[in-house]
Amino acid sequence: xxxxxxxxxxxxxxxxxxxxxxxxxxxxxxxxxxxxxxxxxxxxxxxxxxxxxxxxxxxxxxxxxxxxxxxxxxxxxxxxxxxxxxxxxxxxxxxxxxxxxxxxxxxxxxxxxxxxxxxxxxxxxxxxxxxxxxxxxxxxxxxxxxxxxxxxxxxxxxxxxxxxxxxxxxxxxxxxxxxxxxxxxxxxxxxxxxxxxxxxxxxxxxxxxxxxxxxxxxxxxxxxxxxxxxxxxxxxxxxxxxxxxxxxxxxxxxxxxxxxxxxxxxxxxxxxxxxxxxxxxxxxxxxxxxxxxxxxxx
Numbered sequence: 001x002x003x004x005x006x007x008x009x010x011x012x013x014x015x016x017x018x019x020x021x022x023x024x025x026x027x028x029x030x031x032x033x034x035x036x037x038x039x040x041x042x043x044x045x046x047x048x049x050x051x052x053x054x055x056x057x058x059x060x061x062x063x064x065x066x067x068x069x070x071x072x073x074x075x076x077x078x079x080x081x082x083x084x085x086x087x088x089x090x091x092x093x094x095x096x097x098x099x100x101x102x103x104x105x106x107x108x109x110x111x112x113x114x115x116x117x118x119x120x121x122x123x124x125x126x127x128x129x130x131x132x133x134x135x136x137x138x139x140x141x142x143x144x145x146x147x148x149x150x151x152x153x154x155x156x157x158x159x160x161x162x163x164x165x166x167x168x169x170x171x172x173x174x175x176x177x178x179x180x181x182x183x184x185x186x187x188x189x190x191x192x193x194x195x196x197x198x199x200x201x202x203x204x205x206x207x208x209x210x211x212x213x214x215x216x217x218x219x220x221x222x223x224x225x226x227x228x229x230x231x232x233x234x235x236x237x238x239x240x241x242x243x244x245x246x247x248x249x250x251x252x253x254x255x256x257x258x259x260x261x262x263x264x265x266x267x268x269x270x271x272x273x274x275x276x277x278x279x280x281x282x283x284x285x286x287x288x289x290x291x292x293x294x295x296x297x298x
Contacts (some may be wrong), residue, residue: 001092003038006048007031009092010083020172022150030079037062048087051097056080060104070104077103112238113246119143121232122239131211133192135224138208140185141167142241146248146266147179148172149241153216156205157193162186171267179265249274 007027014024037059038044045051059080063073081098088096114122119139126135141152151169159168165186167179189207200213208216221241229239237243245266252262263274 001048002046003034003048003051006083006087006092009090010086013086013090018174020150023172026075027079027083030076030083033063033076034059034080048093051084053097053100056098056101060101070106073104074106077101111246112243113250114143114239114243115247116251118232118234118238119244119247122228125228125231129228131196133188133196134208135228137185137188137192138221138224139228139244140188141181142244143248143251144182144185145169145179146245146252148245148267149218149221151267152241153206153208153218153221155207157207158205160186160189160207162190169267175267177264177267 010027011024014027040062041055041058044055060073060077063076068076081101081103084093084096084098087093088099123136123139126132126139129135138152141147141155145167147155147167147169148171151171154170155167161168165180165182167181168176169179170176193207197207197209198213199209204214206215208221210216210220225239225241226236229236249262249266252265253259259271259274263271266274268274
């Protein structure tokens with residue numbers, strides 16, 4: 001079996017499992033990158049059976065030579081290991097060439113996240129833009145619910161339930177969940193719907209629309225966030241959908257929420273996944289130590 005055929009079988013498996021389009025795109029990036037490496041490597045085997053861990057380690061070295069940072073290499077290795085682990089379990093390959101492939105060690109840096117003052121600045125700037133009500137509603141929805149980008153752009157008008165204080169969200173793998181939303185965010189959504197939302201035709205049910213009255217895309221939301229970040233003088237990396245998601249998680253816990261409820265709100269299948277989003281600041285750790293210090297309790 002060729003490596004290309006193996007990828008196609010893997011994609012079919014992911015579609016059967018109803019994995020999100022973003023998940024498919026994630027693997028496709030590694031697929032294309034590995035193809036570029038194969039084309040540049042004369043002894044790269046044409047058959048998937050001929051691949052060894054040495055070939056995959058050479059791929060990692062090549063990625064570093066291409067200027068990819070450790071986080072990017074780590075992402076490619078995760079995709080490679082998932083592909084070959086699945087293929088071996090499905091008995092498409094007699095052995096798993098990625099079994100001994102180790103992920104590079106990630107630096108122990110806190111991932112960026114938004115905080116309340118920054119969100120306030122972004123909202124204030126949004127009110128001076130072309131679509132002030134829409135952009136403000138998007139910012140508040142992100143920060144008040146922690147929804148993913150894909151979940152935000154697929155929200156429909158009928159998914160907003162102000163009487164219950166909930167949004168009905170379609171998460172990864174087609175899993176539906178109810179996400180609590182606060183009064184301020186609901187008010188912003190309502191104002192946008194009444195005064196700014198102009199669907200191109202009656203068939204457009206999505207909540208957030210672009211200037212043509214069609215559903216906003218991932219890139220459209222990204223462009224708006226980048227623009228607002230630039231307007232208030234912060235790096236674009238500080239105002240992405242995921243920085244809002246992390247910021248929501250931390251603020252939720254700071255305000256007294258528990259991690260089990262947070263797991264349900266974020267739509268995570270395990271607490272370990274939730275933990276990755278929580279980046280406590282030094283002040284939080286210090287405050288917690290003051291409350292629970294074993295030495296002070298002697």
